[in-house]
Every structure is written in C-alpha cells, then in structure tokens.
Amino acid sequence: MARVFVSHSANGDPYAASVRDAVEARLAADGHSPLVDRNLIHPGDRWRATLLNWLGTCDAAVILITDKAEDSNWVRAECTILGWRAWLNPSMRIVPVLLNEGASSAVLETLGLTPVAMREIQVLKVDDLTGHDPATVAEAVGDCFEGYRVSLHDKDPMVKWRVRVERHLDDNMFLEDAALRLGIHDDDIKAGESLSTWVADRLLQSEAVPIEQAVDELIMDPRFAQWMGSFAPLISCAWLPAEMADKLFAVAADQSGRRVAWATVARPTTAGRLLRRITCCDTRYTIVGPVSAAGTGSGDHAELVDRYAGAILKAIGAYTEADWPSAYASLQKSKSKPVFVLLGEDALEAGVLTPLVARFQGLVFFCSGPVRDLRPEHAVELTPPLPADREAEGGSVADRIETLRNETDVRAP
The missing domain is CATH 3.40.50.10140 (Toll/interleukin-1 receptor homology (TIR) domain)
Known part of the structure; x- marks a missing residue:
C-alpha cells in the first residue's frame, strides 16, 4: 500500500x-x-x-x-x-x-x-x-489509486538520493549539531525514523544559509575526508529551487522543438551543480560537457562545434556522426532519460548552439546564461533566477566541499 x-x-x-x-x-x-x-x-x-x-x-x-x-x-x-x-x-x-x-x-x-x-x-x-x-x-x-500497491522506494531517484545522504550522515559524530543548524530537534523525530533521514530532507529542500551552517558542523568530523568524494556532489547544490527542476524537465519533454534552457547564474560551475541536483545525481542521465575552448581562435565557432560534437558522440557511444541516430535510440531504449549538454561560457553564441541543436536533435542544451543572438522563442529561461547572494551562499558551500575533496585526493596514496 x-x-x-x-x-x-x-x-x-x-x-x-x-x-x-x-x-x-x-x-x-x-x-x-x-x-x-x-x-x-x-x-x-x-x-x-x-x-x-x-x-x-x-x-x-x-x-x-x-x-x-x-x-x-x-x-x-x-x-x-x-x-x-x-x-x-x-x-x-x-x-x-x-x-x-x-x-x-x-x-x-x-x-x-x-x-x-x-x-x-x-x-x-x-x-x-x-x-x-x-x-x-x-x-x-x-x-x-486502484491497483497502485508497489512501493517506489527501491527506484525513486529522489528517495535514492536521500538514502545515500543518510548513509553518509549516519556515521558522523556532528550529525546532531548539524540537525540543530537546520532547525531539527529531538521531538521532531517520530518512532522508527532516524535523525539522518530528517537532515537529508532539509539538505534537499532548505535554504542556503542553514545548509552552510550545517555543513560547517559536518566537515569538522575528522573522518569526513574518507567519504568526501561521494558526499560532495550529493549536497553541493542543495539550495536548488524546485521550480528550476520542474522547468528544465518540461523543456526536456517539450515536443515543440525548444530544446535549450538557460539559468541566470554568475559562477561558471553553478550550471553543472544545478544539473546534478536537478537529476538527484541519477546516473541514468547522460551529461556532456562543458568543453574547453582553449586553442580555438576568437570567433572560431566551427572548431568549438566540432569539439562539442565529438564529446556528444563519445558520451552516446557513437563512433561517427553517421552512427548517432542508432546509438541515441539505443541509449533511450536502455535508460529512457534525457541527455543534457552543458555549454560553457565560450559556447554561449548562436553560431555554436544553433548547429549543435540541428545536428543532435532530441538533446537538451543547458546554458549558464542567455545565448547571444539566439531568438527568445528558441530557448527557455529557468525561473526563478537565482539571486546573486543566494548563489554565492550556495556556491561557497560547494566550493568549501570541493576544496576539501581536492585536498583529500592529493593526500590519498
């Protein structure tokens, strides 16, 4: 039931x-x-x-x-x-x-x-x-609800996300302090439920400031380095507005041809973090890019388009562009999830995006800002836009976590 x-x-x-x-x-x-x-x-x-x-x-x-x-x-x-x-x-x-x-x-x-x-x-x-x-x-x-009997908890991506966060939190000596930062108290917890479950819920749907305070408590644990690599991407964008997630998935399902979405963000890394959180880190979603424009000439759109095309084909499992339709169809059959392409700052030009959209129909292109010279009806802005202070707050949490993860990677044998 x-x-x-x-x-x-x-x-x-x-x-x-x-x-x-x-x-x-x-x-x-x-x-x-x-x-x-x-x-x-x-x-x-x-x-x-x-x-x-x-x-x-x-x-x-x-x-x-x-x-x-x-x-x-x-x-x-x-x-x-x-x-x-x-x-x-x-x-x-x-x-x-x-x-x-x-x-x-x-x-x-x-x-x-x-x-x-x-x-x-x-x-x-x-x-x-x-x-x-x-x-x-x-x-x-x-x-x-007639015939609706099967529990979704073994396959629901958001539930899986929560379970993964809970497992990390269960063994953390500062969990109770983190819970207090998130406004969770002992009498909130019902019989048979764990504190880590409630902290996971709040990390998913709370505001940036209490999340940052909670993370401050969590990272004090000397054992934090042992699970930093897998924990960091789970919560590095926990301040995501749910409206953004709904809007992006609507773009992915839109049959009218609008396959481009952009978010007003100030930090280059924010778009990727948003996308990971929107998908609850579900590995069934294929995410491509962004691709470096280093070495391409100023305004050399063709070279950058080819680099993105190569990255897309590799991610899809196609050897050549001629293999693209069958490889994409096979991927959709096995995973049934949208394929997202992250465009970096150097690719926010209609001269880059338009040929990519034409060559790889069905993919969703996610940009970290409006695309220059692209007609408004061809793209959807994810609303509400993130206020700069909120993005900075959430970003500082992510930066602190990723800095610790990088330090851990350096120290690892």
Whole structure:
C-alpha cells in the first residue's frame, strides 16, 4: 500500500475541508496511509520539517486545488516539489483535483504544474463528475489509486538520493549539531525514523544559509575526508529551487522543438551543480560537457562545434556522426532519460548552439546564461533566477566541499 500525501489549502473553505476529510477516509479504507497535516501534525510539532519529510518520502500524492490555492505559498511549494519527483520517476502517481470553477488549468500553471508536466497525470475536475458531494469526489480519487500497491522506494531517484545522504550522515559524530543548524530537534523525530533521514530532507529542500551552517558542523568530523568524494556532489547544490527542476524537465519533454534552457547564474560551475541536483545525481542521465575552448581562435565557432560534437558522440557511444541516430535510440531504449549538454561560457553564441541543436536533435542544451543572438522563442529561461547572494551562499558551500575533496585526493596514496 502507498503513503499518499494530501496537499490542500482548506482554511476558511468548508467544502474543501469536507473533500479533504472524505479523501483521507477513502484512501485509508483502501489500505493506503494518507499523510494529512491536520491529523498527523500535533501541537508542538515543527510542521515545516514534517511536511518536508513527507514530500521527500511519500509514494503518491493528491493535490486538492481551489481558486485560492495560488495564494498559498505552501501549496505552490508542495506542487513544485511533487512535480519534480514525478519528472524523476514517472511511475509516481499524482492526482490533482480541481474543486471549483475558479480552479482552472491556469491555476495549475501558476502552481508550477505546466501542461507538459501534466501530460501523463490525470486531472480530476469536480464539474465533470456526476455529483459535487465530497463522497463522490473521494470515490473518484480512490479509483485513481486502484491497483497502485508497489512501493517506489527501491527506484525513486529522489528517495535514492536521500538514502545515500543518510548513509553518509549516519556515521558522523556532528550529525546532531548539524540537525540543530537546520532547525531539527529531538521531538521532531517520530518512532522508527532516524535523525539522518530528517537532515537529508532539509539538505534537499532548505535554504542556503542553514545548509552552510550545517555543513560547517559536518566537515569538522575528522573522518569526513574518507567519504568526501561521494558526499560532495550529493549536497553541493542543495539550495536548488524546485521550480528550476520542474522547468528544465518540461523543456526536456517539450515536443515543440525548444530544446535549450538557460539559468541566470554568475559562477561558471553553478550550471553543472544545478544539473546534478536537478537529476538527484541519477546516473541514468547522460551529461556532456562543458568543453574547453582553449586553442580555438576568437570567433572560431566551427572548431568549438566540432569539439562539442565529438564529446556528444563519445558520451552516446557513437563512433561517427553517421552512427548517432542508432546509438541515441539505443541509449533511450536502455535508460529512457534525457541527455543534457552543458555549454560553457565560450559556447554561449548562436553560431555554436544553433548547429549543435540541428545536428543532435532530441538533446537538451543547458546554458549558464542567455545565448547571444539566439531568438527568445528558441530557448527557455529557468525561473526563478537565482539571486546573486543566494548563489554565492550556495556556491561557497560547494566550493568549501570541493576544496576539501581536492585536498583529500592529493593526500590519498
């Protein structure tokens, strides 16, 4: 049976509250474990930590949407995080329910559930049902989960990411201090759960400043060097906004031909870190580049294009460009994941990007800034852009971690 997170904003809306209660009862009657903040979060609990834990561990979700949902910052956050998880694991079932006429597809887009993102997610509209009473709505929701019994925890990339972080944290003598920095206390931890689980959740979805403080505690451990190499890429971009992840995956799934995305970042290394975190370090995603432009003449686009082409072919497993279609098809059959190409600062020219997009259709090109002379309709900016101070805060965490990792590599025999 599934642990089903129920997202709602029922304050001041008796009908929405009644539907929430009916959905909870129906899911429980079907043998599922509904996660509803009204019942499972008690006075004195730190509700933010609990909700983040649920969002990181649930097997499925129901999102109850009213015309007021877009005014709720938490509903918006829940939608973007759940959408991110659904992109990473398409088998995760998410059921948005439009409860009234004002809860239109436009509201879904405002919440971050874009038409592309929703292409394989069933949306229930109360107006399309035979009745509006809560029991009828709950029955329709329950029907959406018929036969949904298998736990996702053995294959969900975000859950795998959390487990990997937990394993690193479990053996760390400064874990409790790090938890305090992230606002986690002993009474937050429920029976049968570990402190490392909660720290992993907060490292995934918290803000840069508390993460940096927590990392300060973690790296004091003298044993830190032993697992730096594998731990560093896991958390070096933990300050990622979920909206960025949803937007990039929407670009990857877009059939209209827009296969270029860019993020407004100030640091050359940020784009790669963003991409690793967006994919939760899932090795099924192929990431190419960036490629060095050293030795190419100023404005020599052809040479740089050829270098990127060579790197792409090598990553795909094609010996020549003639082998590209079959090699790419084989890779998609085995992994079924987008292939990303990271463009460095020297490649942010239409003269470099345009021929690459034409030659390697289907790939997603991710840039660390807008591409000069490229028409706006050919690229998508990942929003919201990272404020410079937030990028600097998150980047300083990453830089400190990677510096320690490099020092460890030098000392290693």
